[in-house]
Amino acid sequence: MLPRPHDFQSFCLLLHIISLPIRFVLIAPTVIYQGHVINQDFLVRHNAVLHNGTYTQAIVIGEDLAQKWGIWAFFWNLGACIIALILQPPLHIPLTGVDLFITIGLSHATYAQRTYIPQSTKACYNPSTLLNQRPPGANESFFAAAARLNGTVSTPTRICKAFVEEWQYGVSLCFFYALLSFMGMVIFLGTMRNLKQQILTLANTIKVCVIAIGKCFLYMPRLLIFMFPCLLYHTPVFFFRGSPMKVKGPVRAARRYTVKTALGVEQKAEVALKELQTELAKRRENVGRYQGPPGNPTPLADFLGVYDMLIMVDMYLHYVDVLNLAAVSRSVRESVLPATDLHRRLTVFNQYTCCDRERRRCWACPNQTCAGCYQLPLVPQVPVVYHLEQCVPYCTPCYYKHVAHAQPKKKNKYKSARCKCAPNPPEQQPNFYQRYIDILGTPKKTQRSLETLPRSVCRECNKLTSEELVAKKTEAAKSMLMKGLKSDGEKWLICAKQGCGNRLGSGPRFWICPKARCGGECISTLHQAWGESRNGGEDEIVGDESV
Template identity: 35%
Template structure:
């Protein structure tokens, strides 16, 4: 019941706000006519009485005063009249009702002295309408003659007719707005009265409780007002100005996100150092083991390379696990990195070499080396496959083009405006946060996990033994690192100009829709270091 009542008075107030918005322009026109007419009459005493009816001047005075008040009141009360709940909203209804009464009075004064149709002003109509006995000119002719601006009796008569018509419309609209406010207040008071009897409380106590909570509503309105007014003002600015402001804001957001990522990496490195105290990431041979004939045979480098040329990379790695002596012969501690590079060069077939999707093993096109597995395209892997980094100039050319068609118009200085639309191609996450669960419910996210497409992935022989779930879990940690740090080859160069990315913000753009991806799984800020050493990129290449 309470929900129905609340929905009822909310609908009435929303309808009143819509009507109030609809009469902004008519009120402005009415106020303009009333001010012009009253200024002419006020400056010329012969138009205020004597030959002409004094009710004309009285009506124009009321119209000028209350038309101006109604115009400013409509702007000031538009949002508050919608958000302030009854019974406090009755204040707006009373003022609206008073405005409707005074504009009706002004219109009533004009009814007997103004034609009701513009066609009565044409020809001699402006001269003959309400012409006083013994007078040479009508009120409209006298007003046109005494007007400070050049005009004629027809246009003066026409302006009075239009003011009279607008007065009727505005008085009707304001009466309806006041009626909606009164009905909303009456309904909530009636409901409160019934609730008071049901709760063994007096109507006065319930109303007092409502007034005590009034500051909360006022505070919420003030916060909303202070937030939305700048937003509305910003939306009215030229697109060129808004584009620059939005780009600066995005720069600031990425800078803050980059600082957060840097702190997170430093904490992770410190934690890893504490947990692995005394250990090193570099391979060291602790024991050489017992010498074997195979170890001695493979210790000859040329012989080892001849053997490797007939093996797959996974076989070479497994060969180093036969014994300690064989491992030292195949992968000596002082040449570990160099040997791994050579093995990738000589092992497997020359064509079709690539990295296993899950681990670091190299695979080739051989059916004994590469295995295809259809795995779910979850959120992380979608970003890994479809999002590419751009430098700032290429980002401006790709995303900062036309706000209506960013992918079809050529990038020029005239259409380099920021497209505020963002990429929404990625599937929903399987682990929503509290806010996401509150807005969409947990069932929304869980149900969409069953609709994810399956993408074929190439894995090595070692990884092929795992289940689909196991493969996705093993790949997740590496995927997060690659997304944050650009660990893949595609994350080191700009997709647009193919130049090495320098230090600065990383602009990630979806390959499909050509819009910016703002997911926090991507690294927001990059350093100027690359695998080849310290590379500092300046000028337009710097991001």
């Protein structure tokens, strides 16, 4: 049963794809074969005893053929690796012809060497084999004479093994070049058959192939630009990660300390600039707290105006209900949240509203919630919030001991020590380097799905969409991260390493992933880079500042 046309076409395409890595793999054995050929040919040509007729002339002929065809195979394989990427079937037929030509030449050379070279290295350890090769009138074999005349200290067995390895590499190269020739002819015949079925003329085929070759030349600089950073960056990184911990540990610690110092100066300037902008905006607008008219008196306003009655009502309400109650009218607002006593009233409402044991702060705003009033919408886990909720600070001694100088497992020796647990952004525009090496040359958005988590929010925030909730939380989270705060608004004061308990004084802040399977350092620039030691209660945010 004959194969279907599209199956045969797919088979030919697969053969062409397989032939490309074979050519790249052949670089190593070709170089080794060329090295053997040069050494043996030099030995024979520069010693008259080995080529003046004392021994068989097959030695001179065989080494001469191997030297010529070895050079051909060496330089051809280097060039064919690039040409094979450019010439697409059926224009690759010249490569197939040269491969066949080299196959014939190498086969001739290896066949000539069979007359004086054993086919196995085991024969080199048999003294009778070496002695039987002595020609009439000579008192030593060819390999014994070659060992004696060799520039370095050697033995007949070693010389014999060198010649055997040369012959074996020649046979291997003959096989692979014959395989490439066979695959090239099959690919050519399959491509021509496919073109014939598509009723394409030879001129159209050549035109399409020339256009494809032109595109290959056009994108060749992009390939070089892609490979250059890989060689320039990944190669030193690979050797650095493989170095002993006593070498790379101090280097990593010093590099992170330098980065933290520079980033800390930048963050301080950014925070000071934002505070100055906020202060100038307030002075420019000069808008104080709302001082509206008291409104028309109502029985409800008079009832809530009695402070004890207001507290008794608050004990049966939720925090959000009290805020909504204050929005009923102007007179009720003046009774519940007067402008002259706003902050103290909010603190009191936090104490008396909602259930005592299940109070919590809204995920997106300062409102208080409890088990009876909070809502659980599904919100995407964004990187900023992840860093705020997961990353913990280590003191400098704990960082040096348990992170920077920690010995990784053998399977993780060449992996990065950085934490990569944070989710990626949902839309990430490629940079200039990625756009240039993109084969289409157009920027693309890399879509990544983010994990959605239930978040405890108040009823007011539950009216917002998930995008609005994320935007609202992100702005606050960025400010909290830069100030070195926890997710609940309190400041980190103690090293988070279990069993340490040291205070986080002034100096660099090293943020670590608390997950047991990771334990790496988070290098996000969102975190506070440099901490300052404060006295008294300034390290904590309490009272009105937390509202």
